[in-house]
Amino acid sequence: MNKPYIIVHMMTSVDGRIDCGMTAQLKGNSEYYSTLDTIGAPTRVSGRVTAETEMAEGSFNTKSKEKLDKITFQKNAVANSYNIVTDSKGRMIWETETSSVFPHLILTSENVSKEYIDYLNSRNISWIAAGKEHVDLKKAMEILNKEFRVDRLAVVGGGRINGGFLKAGLVDEISILVGPGVDGRTGQPA
Template sequence: MSKPYIICHMMMSVDGRIACSMTAQLEGQNEYYSALDAIDATTRISGRVTAATEMTSGQTFQAKGGRAYGKNGFAKQTNATGYNIVMDTNGTLLWENEHEAPKPHLIIMSQKVSRDYIEYLNGQGISWIVAGKDHIDLRKAMDILATEFHVKRLAIVGGGKINGGFLDAGLIDELSILIGPGADGRSTEPSLFDGRPADRKPIALKLKSTKAYPDGAVWLRYLIK
């Protein structure tokens, strides 16, 4: 299997919470984005919820026929140097037309996505990957991303479940954490990694580097052992 070098880059509170509305209130926001530039990953992955709130109007696609695509596949609409990748299992989000976009979106979905939605993405000039029957097959999707889209390096900037899914699949090479000087403590809020099965063991890490900032933020980088 081929795959890009994958870095999970996130900002969190000292207790590991990652809700954007909370971390936006902490010192360290500027350092988070400068660190994101420093890790040199022009292709970035977000989840559907993050994309709905930060990248789209939040409106959803209404399929007419309802027939599922039902197979793995992909469409490369442009030769881009980097992509804004969105994991959208069932194919739900509406997008602007992206012909000639300098950094286009690429949507990754499961085979449950409707044929109507695939046609919609093609019409909008948006690249896509379908991998996995009922859920996105992350390993297959990353293989297609490396071999067909020639992505060599990417950053996961999504939510706890996406982070947890990539971690559990053994796909993350490096963890990059910007810790803001603050505590959240709300048990209902997402954490850095969520959703791994209860019988899993902890993933061992090797410290790569640390950097402290005058405002109290700390940047930690780990390699996955």
């Protein structure tokens, strides 16, 4: 299988919590980003939950029931690196891509509405649709490598996206920074 070299890069507290708001307060948070730069993975993948809290501009409301229903892609922005977000159902709103050196690329399922695909195209946002109900990460990584020429990437999301890449057998390396602090809360992402 042709795919990018994939590194899961995370920062955690001593007690294993990964909540972004908490880890941002830990001493060593700046090392998370400098380490990310040194591992040589210019393309980054985030999951839907991380993207909704940190990047998206709101929620997309689909009016049409017409689905895409096929594996395909559209390269609307050409770059050496991408900010990739998984969004199986096409829920997030984005700013229009202009001449960014780190443009968004959305991974979605074949079950996404054609209306959402039209929306991404109107925003000049690249996308890959693979998988019937959820993103088929293996197929998406093949397309990403072959068509977008991405050779190396870091998964920088939370437990779900990390687990999805691990379950699909796509992880080549794990990079973990342990911040000097304890979260102590219950019911938080770990």
